[in-house]
Amino acid sequence: MGLLVLLVVGGIIGWIASMIMRDNTGLFLNIVVGIVGAILAGFIVTPLIGGAPITSGVIGIQSIIVSLLGAIVLLAIINLVRRGSVR
Known part of the structure; x- marks a missing residue:
């Protein structure tokens, strides 16, 4: 049950973080x-x-x-590595 909660909450948090950073990375990367x-x-x-x-x-x-x-912060680091800028 804890793993399922972590996946759901992590996915929602990743989605919100991608909206804040204005990044369109996809559902799987948002969850990760x-x-x-x-x-x-x-x-x-x-x-x-x-x-x-x-x-x-x-x-x-x-x-x-x-x-x-x-x-x-993790999404900003990923953007920095992938694109060379944080956005």
């Missing part, structure tokens, strides 16, 4: 960016500010915002 961004931000940022990462199954506003920021 959302999940990887959520995991990285959950392990790096969440211990610094306190709270539970989205990977623990706790879906709160703090974990969603941290995951969204992680997905946006």
Whole structure:
């Protein structure tokens, strides 16, 4: 059940991040960016500010915002590598 929640929430977060960055990468990359961004931000940022990462199954506003920021940063890095500019 936790994996399904991570896929759904990660997909939504990746889609929102791609809308914020104005990037048209596709559904699969949106899901991957959302999940990887959520995991990285959950392990790096969440211990610094306190709270539970989205990977623990706790879906709160703090974990969603941290995951969204992680997905946006990851999408910016992907754009920088692919295109040479962040947009």
